[in-house]
Amino acid sequence: MFRLEARTSTPAWFNLALPLLAIGATLILCSGLIALAGAGVVEAYSVMFSASLGDSYAVTETLVRATPMIFTGLAVAVAFRAKFWNIGAEGQLLAGAVASCAVGAIPMPGPLAMLLMALAGGAAGAAVALIPATLRVKFRVDDVVSSLLLNSVIFYALMALIEGPWKDSFSGYPISPPIEDSANFPVLIEGTRLHLGVVAALVAAPLIWFVVARTTLGFRIRVTGENPEAARYGGINVERVLISTALLSGALAGLAGVGEVGGVHFQVMSDISPGYGYSGIVVAMLARLNPLGVVPAAIFLAAVMTGAEAMSRATGVPAFLSEVIQGTALLAMLVALLFTAYRIRRVGAAR
Amino acid sequence: MSTPAPLIEMRGISKSFGAVKANEAVDLSVAPGEILGLLGENGAGKTTLMNVLFGAYAPDAGEILVQGRPLAINSSADALAAGIGMVHQHFHLAPRLSVLENLLIGIPGRSGRIDRAGGVARLAEIGRQHGLTLDPDLPVSALSVGEQQRLEIVKALFRGARLLILDEPTAVLAPTEIDGLFSALRSMAAQGLGIIFISHKLNEVRALTHRCVVLRHGRVAGRVDAPASTTSSEMARLMCGHEIVPPARGPSMPGAAVLTLDGISTSHHSGMALRDVSLSVRGGEILGIAGVSGNGQRALAEVISGVRAPDAGKMTIAGKAVSRFSPSTVQALGLGRIPEDRMTTGLVTNLPLADSMVLPRIGTAAFSRNGLLKPDAIRAFAEAQIKAYDIRCPGPMTRAGALSGGNLQKALLARELAFDPKVLIVSQPTRGLDIGAARFIHEKFLDMRAKGCGIIVIGEDLEELLMLSDRIAVMYEGRIVGTLDSADASVARLGLMMTGAEA
Numbered sequence: 001m002f003r004l005e006a007r008t009s010t011p012a013w014f015n016l017a018l019p020l021l022a023i024g025a026t027l028i029l030c031s032g033l034i035a036l037a038g039a040g041v042v043e044a045y046s047v048m049f050s051a052s053l054g055d056s057y058a059v060t061e062t063l064v065r066a067t068p069m070i071f072t073g074l075a076v077a078v079a080f081r082a083k084f085w086n087i088g089a090e091g092q093l094l095a096g097a098v099a100s101c102a103v104g105a106i107p108m109p110g111p112l113a114m115l116l117m118a119l120a121g122g123a124a125g126a127a128v129a130l131i132p133a134t135l136r137v138k139f140r141v142d143d144v145v146s147s148l149l150l151n152s153v154i155f156y157a158l159m160a161l162i163e164g165p166w167k168d169s170f171s172g173y174p175i176s177p178p179i180e181d182s183a184n185f186p187v188l189i190e191g192t193r194l195h196l197g198v199v200a201a202l203v204a205a206p207l208i209w210f211v212v213a214r215t216t217l218g219f220r221i222r223v224t225g226e227n228p229e230a231a232r233y234g235g236i237n238v239e240r241v242l243i244s245t246a247l248l249s250g251a252l253a254g255l256a257g258v259g260e261v262g263g264v265h266f267q268v269m270s271d272i273s274p275g276y277g278y279s280g281i282v283v284a285m286l287a288r289l290n291p292l293g294v295v296p297a298a299i300f301l302a303a304v305m306t307g308a309e310a311m312s313r314a315t316g317v318p319a320f321l322s323e324v325i326q327g328t329a330l331l332a333m334l335v336a337l338l339f340t341a342y343r344i345r346r347v348g349a350a351r
Numbered sequence: 352m353s354t355p356a357p358l359i360e361m362r363g364i365s366k367s368f369g370a371v372k373a374n375e376a377v378d379l380s381v382a383p384g385e386i387l388g389l390l391g392e393n394g395a396g397k398t399t400l401m402n403v404l405f406g407a408y409a410p411d412a413g414e415i416l417v418q419g420r421p422l423a424i425n426s427s428a429d430a431l432a433a434g435i436g437m438v439h440q441h442f443h444l445a446p447r448l449s450v451l452e453n454l455l456i457g458i459p460g461r462s463g464r465i466d467r468a469g470g471v472a473r474l475a476e477i478g479r480q481h482g483l484t485l486d487p488d489l490p491v492s493a494l495s496v497g498e499q500q501r502l503e504i505v506k507a508l509f510r511g512a513r514l515l516i517l518d519e520p521t522a523v524l525a526p527t528e529i530d531g532l533f534s535a536l537r538s539m540a541a542q543g544l545g546i547i548f549i550s551h552k553l554n555e556v557r558a559l560t561h562r563c564v565v566l567r568h569g570r571v572a573g574r575v576d577a578p579a580s581t582t583s584s585e586m587a588r589l590m591c592g593h594e595i596v597p598p599a600r601g602p603s604m605p606g607a608a609v610l611t612l613d614g615i616s617t618s619h620h621s622g623m624a625l626r627d628v629s630l631s632v633r634g635g636e637i638l639g640i641a642g643v644s645g646n647g648q649r650a651l652a653e654v655i656s657g658v659r660a661p662d663a664g665k666m667t668i669a670g671k672a673v674s675r676f677s678p679s680t681v682q683a684l685g686l687g688r689i690p691e692d693r694m695t696t697g698l699v700t701n702l703p704l705a706d707s708m709v710l711p712r713i714g715t716a717a718f719s720r721n722g723l724l725k726p727d728a729i730r731a732f733a734e735a736q737i738k739a740y741d742i743r744c745p746g747p748m749t750r751a752g753a754l755s756g757g758n759l760q761k762a763l764l765a766r767e768l769a770f771d772p773k774v775l776i777v778s779q780p781t782r783g784l785d786i787g788a789a790r791f792i793h794e795k796f797l798d799m800r801a802k803g804c805g806i807i808v809i810g811e812d813l814e815e816l817l818m819l820s821d822r823i824a825v826m827y828e829g830r831i832v833g834t835l836d837s838a839d840a841s842v843a844r845l846g847l848m849m850t851g852a853e854a
Contacts, residue, residue, distance in 0.1 A: 005407075005409075215724060216713055216719045226702050227698070229696045230707070233696045
């Protein structure tokens with residue numbers, strides 16, 4: 001018989017070991033599904049690996065894929081630190097995409113366009129995140145529900161836009177007009193899709209880490225998240241901290257949309273995000289809400305996504321496996337987190 | 352008393368957490384009808400020992416005998432089946448469910464149905480036997496703390512406990528409730544139940560128990576066979592390993608008023624409101640606020656701390672009127688605060704201790720500039736305070752929640768006193784602390800008083816208030832019903848005023 005016993009302290013190496021443990025468990029659990037689909041487990045995983053991280057082109061593709069998830073992962077990590085339950089990164093991403101697309105379509109010098117796209121996209125994401133935060137602060141509305149449901153509102157607003165005023169009059173497809181060529185983010189390595197936004201994401205992670213760990217705002221976010229009563233008594237304006245957190249979180253998620261418009265799609269369509277906002281939750285949890293951890297966690301999920309497509313082509317296992325892996329990874333991580341507070345102890349059976 | 356076969360016997364129990372030996376070769380037994388006191392400082396291993404008995408921890412060595420037969424207790428279910436019931440310090444109740452529903456949790460009914468009528472009958476019977484009456488249909492959230500504790504006791508009896516463990520049961524109770532608890536416990540013992548009573552409060556242990564076991568550093572430091580005729584100082588010596596001398600009080604030299612409240616009233620937001628409260632505390636003076644819990648003390652502490660703005664009245668700190676009520680403004684005027692509830696309004700248990708120690712002053716130049724933290728200054732501050740106050744912990748980056756109550760209280764004291772407050776507001780300063788830690792806290796208050804700080808101590812422990820205070824004001828139903836000089840006050844007189852009688 002086994003039993004959980006409370007831990008008095010958590011060793012530091014757990015921070016690294018737990019996500020790896022969770023990923024390992026995920027791959028083992030999902031191998032059953034691969035076998036069920038009639039493919040060799042080792043073969044499938046090796047195709048997945050080589051297609052996502054096996055050569056330099058694959059690595060750049062994975063990084064491009066990881067970029068929006070770094071932004072949404074940071075958005076969720078910051079929000080969850082304050083216990084502002086922002087499940088709305090998806091909608092904030094879409095809002096950021098729409099706003100940056102609208103700005104990018106205006107003719108102006110390239111660098112200015114990119115700057116304004118980032119500002120507009122970030123502001124749009126922040127504005128969307130402000131809604132659930134305000135509802136919570138003013139009316140005590142549950143932010144999980146309001147931020148989640150808002151995703152649908154934003155999505156259908158986007159659909160109305162691209163089916164209506166933005167509809168491509170030439171082809172009749174529900175896609176927005178493209179942004180100006182000069183507003184396209186520069187490609188950093190010839191022959192790949194590695195764009196400026198990838199660098200922005202890689203810079204954003206340490207920046208957000210700095211904000212959380214080394215600024216008074218970050219201190220207030222952490223304290224508010226862990227104990228709002230102590231924060232309030234300690235002179236912290238808890239409501240203001242929640243609003244600031246929401247603005248920061250929403251802006252980051254909005255930037256995910258900016259990167260997709262400026263660096264990958266150059267326009268807005270209904271499937272501009274295959275759920276990057278929701279993947280951000282998985283990323284943030286795998287990273288244990290540490291902004292620096294968000295980068296490897298996002299790269300892992302991106303590798304799974306790009307790898308799953310190649311694996312599907314090579315072995316016939318449906319590419320949906322990538323979503324199963326994501327979900328399993330989240331569950332595995334939540335279970336792994338249990339070990340930070342408890343350990344397993346073997347006990348003899350009761351007589 | 353004679354010694355029939357023990358209900359329960361623990362032999363040679365050892366339990367370690369890493370390098371820490373929480374229990375080492377502890378022997379303990381309880382006979383039917385016996386009330387055993389389990390005494391010890393915080394961290395002496397009382398709670399660990401009881402958790403072993405209740406099945407929460409597996410001991411590293413030793414065995415437990417229930418009515419003479421060895422038994423492995425691996426879970427609380429095993430413990431309950433063996434007739435062991437435990438009333439934890441923090442209650443394990445479902446607040447939205449009724450009293451009856453809480454009683455029936457985990458009890459299989461007849462063919463999947465809850466035996467409501469049977470439950471009501473048992474509840475009434477237990478109530479009659481021991482004076483522990485409860486309304487079966489009230490939701491737990493509507494019960495007072497004392498009633499919730501009563502429900503925990505009834506729950507244990509309901510499940511057929513023959514041995515009842517109570518972990519610091521009086522820490523949460525008002526004096527009148529303590530009397531009720533004691534008479535119920537005596538009635539249970541008279542009917543053959545065994546009781547283990549864990550407490551720091553020596554006078555309670557002496558009044559209630561038949562026999563005591565004293566733990567120190569995880570070992571049995573001594574056994575007391577006749578607590579009633581053993582002096583408190585003798586027991587304190589066993590607990591601490593040395594004599595405890597009450598701190599010396601210097602002469603009273605009050606200066607100018609550092610805190611005044613003039614006609615403060617609040618609305619009925621939560622709990623008892625304040626009604627036209629006026630008081631003043633001078634520098635170098637300790638003002639005690641006595642009263643049965645729930646008579647406005649909380650609102651008073653909230654107003655003074657700046658957490659709640661009064662509807663009417665004026666407050667000054669160090670001669671300056673408080674124009675805006677917020678924790679940061681009153682703090683900037685020179686107010687320090689030691690909260691009643693360390694865990695909820697004082698500290699952030701999941702973050703490093705250093706974070707909690709700088710929390711109220713994070714925005715000041717000492718710990719940040721232009722919105723950027725000064726991590727070295729924060730760390731150095733925490734390290735210096737840990738040293739100065741002898742806070743036992745591995746270092747400033749330790750999770751605050753890993754510290755014992757006494758060390759947390761020292762940390763809170765350190766964070767306020769380091770900034771030389773002109774006024775200090777303190778609620779229940781030594782609740783749940785052991786003798787050594789309490790004495791340390793008292794000494795610090797008296798030091799601050801000698802330095803000219805004005806201190807306002809809100810408390811229910813009248814002996815503590817009498818020992819510390821220069822003057823004592825009594826609160827009743829949101830008003831101050833009278834203020835006495837300590838020299839004129841006594842427990843009896845204060846107790847009378849606390850019920851609303853005129854001074």
